Amino acid sequence: TRLERANNVADLRLMARRRLPRPIFDYIDGGADDEVSLRRNATAFADYELVPDVLNDVSTIRTETRIFGQPARWPLMLSPTGLTRMFHGHAEHAVARAAARHGLLYSLSTMGTTRLEDLAQAFAGPKVFQIYIFKDRGLTAEFVARCRAAGFHGLALTVDTPVAGNRERDRVSGLSLPPKLTLRSLLSFALHPSWSLPALTGSRFDLANVSHKVDALAAGPMSLFDYIGGQFDRSVGWRDVEWLAREWNGPLAIKGVMTPADARRAIDSGATGVMISNHGGRQLDGAPAPVDQIEAVRDAVGDAPDVICDGGIRRGSDVVKALALGATACSIGRPYLYGLAAGGEPGVDRLLTLLHEEFRRTLTLAGINDIDVLSRRHVRHRSVAVS
Ligand code: FNR
Numbered sequence: 001t002r003l004e005r006a007n008n009v010a011d012l013r014l015m016a017r018r019r020l021p022r023p024i025f026d027y028i029d030g031g032a033d034d035e036v037s038l039r040r041n042a043t044a045f046a047d048y049e050l051v052p053d054v055l056n057d058v059s060t061i062r063t064e065t066r067i068f069g070q071p072a073r074w075p076l077m078l079s080p081t082g083l084t085r086m087f088h089g090h091a092e093h094a095v096a097r098a099a100a101r102h103g104l105l106y107s108l109s110t111m112g113t114t115r116l117e118d119l120a121q122a123f124a125g126p127k128v129f130q131i132y133i134f135k136d137r138g139l140t141a142e143f144v145a146r147c148r149a150a151g152f153h154g155l156a157l158t159v160d161t162p163v164a165g166n167r168e169r170d171r172v173s174g175l176s177l178p179p180k181l182t183l184r185s186l187l188s189f190a191l192h193p194s195w196s197l198p199a200l201t202g203s204r205f206d207l208a209n210v211s212h213k214v215d216a217l218a219a220g221p222m223s224l225f226d227y228i229g230g231q232f233d234r235s236v237g238w239r240d241v242e243w244l245a246r247e248w249n250g251p252l253a254i255k256g257v258m259t260p261a262d263a264r265r266a267i268d269s270g271a272t273g274v275m276i277s278n279h280g281g282r283q284l285d286g287a288p289a290p291v292d293q294i295e296a297v298r299d300a301v302g303d304a305p306d307v308i309c310d311g312g313i314r315r316g317s318d319v320v321k322a323l324a325l326g327a328t329a330c331s332i333g334r335p336y337l338y339g340l341a342a343g344g345e346p347g348v349d350r351l352l353t354l355l356h357e358e359f360r361r362t363l364t365l366a367g368i369n370d371i372d373v374l375s376r377r378h379v380r381h382r383s384v385a386v387s
Contacts, residue, residue: 082111245270273306316358
């Protein structure tokens with residue numbers, strides 16, 4: 001099939017670019033300001049060499065682990081992404097089903113386009129809900145109660161978004177709020193009818209988890225965005241994390257932690273893990289690449305907490321490097337969105353198959369027959385980047 005011609009994440013990205021109107025592709029693909037962090041997140045992995053062992057028996061390889069207390073077939077999970085229905089009509093259901101088939105955790109965004117109850121009902125696999133601490137703490141508490149009732153296994157609290165990042169590609173394309181569609185972007189929609197026509201019938205912009213908060217009569221998609229945009233709270237602090245940890249009383253990762261000191265503080269505040277993340281370079285441009293922070297963060301929190309490297313993973317070998325540096329697992333955003341946009345659920349399937357094959361092949365070539373054997377001696381940082 002067409003998808004089988006994709007040999008890697010880069011191929012799926014190109015397929016997604018062909019299928020989507022340019023403003024939609026740029027919304028996935030872009031980052032903040034000069035996109036320095038976006039680029040660096042991925043290229044930072046190339047600065048690490050993998051140092052192999054030889055003549056180890058690699059006839060079988062053990063890769064199972066636990067993330068958020070849940071079993072995973074290998075140390076990868078799927079990050080939360082908003083507005084998923086914009087990229088493919090089957091939206092979150094398609095991604096979650098593919099993740100479950102591969103034995104991986106899926107996370108649903110607050111800004112998702114599928115109600116968390118509907119997702120939980122359709123999908124028995126391990127799942128995490130990405131939450132915010134909103135101005136209205138009652139709204140956050142309501143999410144906690146809904147997640148518990150629906151059977152979500154963990155929460156990821158995103159803390160790198162006190163304001164929206166400056167995504168200049170979205171401004172140029174008109175995919176800002178309110179949308180200002182240019183002639184060029186309208187033309188791009190017209191040239192991608194297989195995306196654009198179904199979008200006219202169903203709402204691709206429904207923030208399904210919060211839409212009940214907005215008067216159904218008044219609710220165009222924009223009033224929804226206004227409502228949720230008005231809920232972002234710049235005064236959130238560590239006491240709020242303590243409150244959320246008590247309220248939820250289950251696996252909780254703080255997503256967006258970058259430093260060892262904040263990671264320590266997260267655990268002291270009741271979190272069970274951290275997702276080292278700069279939001280895929282979509283928020284603070286210039287923030288370090290997550291992979292470069294793993295060792296220090298692991299040293300600060302000790303062995304027990306989940307340390308998840310989120311951002312820039314484009315090869316299975318990247319996951320091997322992150323694990324050797326001390327991560328529990330890696331998490332991906334854009335790669336599965338490229339797969340989804342390229343071909344719906346089979347596209348996500350293809351992406352997860354490719355990354356898994358790369359991961360296992362890398363372990364085999366590096367002489368590692370059990371992920372628990374991986375340690376810092378298997379990676380070495382080069383001060384000069386290899387291209
Ligand atoms: C995101 N991300 C994100 N994070 C979050 O906490 N809540 C959200 O609603 C979203 N929405 C979102 C949309 C899109 C289109 C992208 C690409 C990303 C960030 C995401 O969870 C993750 O941190 C990054 O995507 C990781 O970087 P990579 O894998 O894309 O390089």
